[in-house]
Amino acid sequence: MTGIEADYLVIGAGAMAMGFVDQLLTDGDSTVVMVDRRHAPGGHWIDGYAFLRLHQPAAYYGVNSRPLDSGARDEQGPNAGLIELASRDQVVGYYDAILNQRFLPSGRVRFFPMTVHEGGGEIVSRLTGERRTVRARRVVDATHLSPSIPAHHTPDFEVAPGAACIRVNDLPALARPGADYVLVGAGKTGMDTALWLLENGVGPARIRWIMPRDSWMLDRAHYQPGQEHLGEVLDTLANEVEAIVESTSLEDLFERLEAKGCRLRLDPSVTPTIHRCATVSKGELALMRTITDVVRMGYVQRIEAGRIVLDGGEIATRADTIHIDCTAPGINYRPTRPIFEDGRVTLQHVRLCQPVFSAALIGHVEVRYGSDEEKNAICPPVEPPSDTVGWLRMLAVELPNRTRLITNPEINAWLATCRLDPLAGRIRNVSPADTHDVMAFARYMQNAPAAIEKVTQLLAAITSSRT
DSSP states (O other): OEEEEEEEEEEOOSHHHHHHHHHHHHHOOOOEEEEOSSSSSOGGGGGOOTTOBOSSOGGGOSBTTBOOOOSOBOOSSTTTTSBOOOBHHHHHHHHHHHIIIIIGGGTSEEEESSEEEOSTTEEEETTTOOEEEEEEEEEEEOOTTOOBOGGGOOOSSEEOTTOEEEEGGGGGGOSSOOSSEEEEOOSHHHHHHHHHHHHTTOOGGGEEEEOSSOEEEEEGGGGOOSGGGHHHHHHHHHHHHHHHHHOSSHHHHHHHHHHTTSOBOSOTTSOOOEEEEEEEOHHHHHHHTTOOEEEOSSOEEEEOSSEEEETTEEEEOOTTOEEEEOOOOBSOOOOOOOSEETTEEEOOOSSTTOHHHHHHHHHHHHHHOOSHHHHHHHOOOOOOOSBHHHHHHHHHHHHHHHHHHHHSHHHHHHHHHOTTOSSHHHHHTOOTTOHHHHHHHHHHHHHHHHHHHHHHHHHHHHHHHTO
16 A cells, blocks of 8 residues: 655545645645546536536636636627636636646646545545555545536436436437427526527427526626626625615515616516526526426426426426436535634635635635634635525625625735635725725625624524524
8 A cells, every 4th residue: 555645635626626726836835635536627527518618707717826718708699798608628628737737747736536535544546446545734625515416416206118308418419309308407507408408499489497496596797807897796796785784584685686686587477495606697598588388386206208297286298308307406515514624624615606716715724824713713614505595694604704804904915816806806906086986895895784784683583483
């Protein structure tokens, strides 16, 4: 059995792992061993369906030291006019370049693909069975939030003989067209699939969408990079905290967010209960709204050749209909734990909908600060929201932390240089003559304390109503 020594043993080589290690290389001189069960870095992107794309601008994704985007705008399609969205292949190629052009040439990182960690620093090759022992100061768990992805997902519903139900990954390889298509699931994967079918010539009349619950969505136009878009980003943040302060209930809050343009929904007559940071353009929303055969009868229990059985009844289908499983939940929602512990770092979100920023911040704090207690005070984890109540719980942690970060001089200085942060660097470039941006930021800062208090009150009211 071979022995290896390093400062860090990083379990996983997905987006958060890569972001953490990149920041370690920038800020310190530590050595790292990375292991991943896949053959290359990139995590779930390796197994993504062919038409998978980022929902948010590529400018905010990847590792801190190297941009992913080219700064180009999409000139056609439903995202026209907005910054490009990186494809699966672009993201996979990007992480391959980070590994081979930055990590490995540094001489401080060793990468073991097709390898699993069995605990206690023992790693085993899935190809050869060779075992190695890694003696490290810290084990970094980058798998805590590993997603459940379509490529490996087993649906919770039954599929009877004679019914055609496929994984999303298999859709581009269809041997024959379906008479029509049924999407099962309405999260990010369902949205991606609906848009791909429509953009590839399938008429909306041939698409049925089974939607157990509706989702609130973010408007991508409000989060564009570049100094020229800062005012819109600041307006969105200020409008959000104002809506929170003015709200009287959770339902009232989301109605106010929608009225201020901060949230979108598929059907104005249906109140969403899901909030998972799905981000769309107005063009994509308009395209999805062309699908009018939307079934809201709960979850699918069974698909047969001639019918679909749901919680709320059954609907007809056909043997030559292609049913597409879009029900993989994405993030595995596990309880948060302290990020920094004796001998261990557990990568988690510290900011809403920004996993790679979170990983970079954790890496910076790991190098620059002393005790785990001090580090955890800077980086309290937030649980990614799955529904509207979860989003409120997340805000109860994140809103106070936003204030702590920007009032910490050292952290604020780092934020100004962090390309993954959509605000700090641009705010520093605001001139007093930019009255709109100055006033928008002032609105946010003025209302943030009251918003924190109101979130606490809303959560207390929800808890009381459920007891």
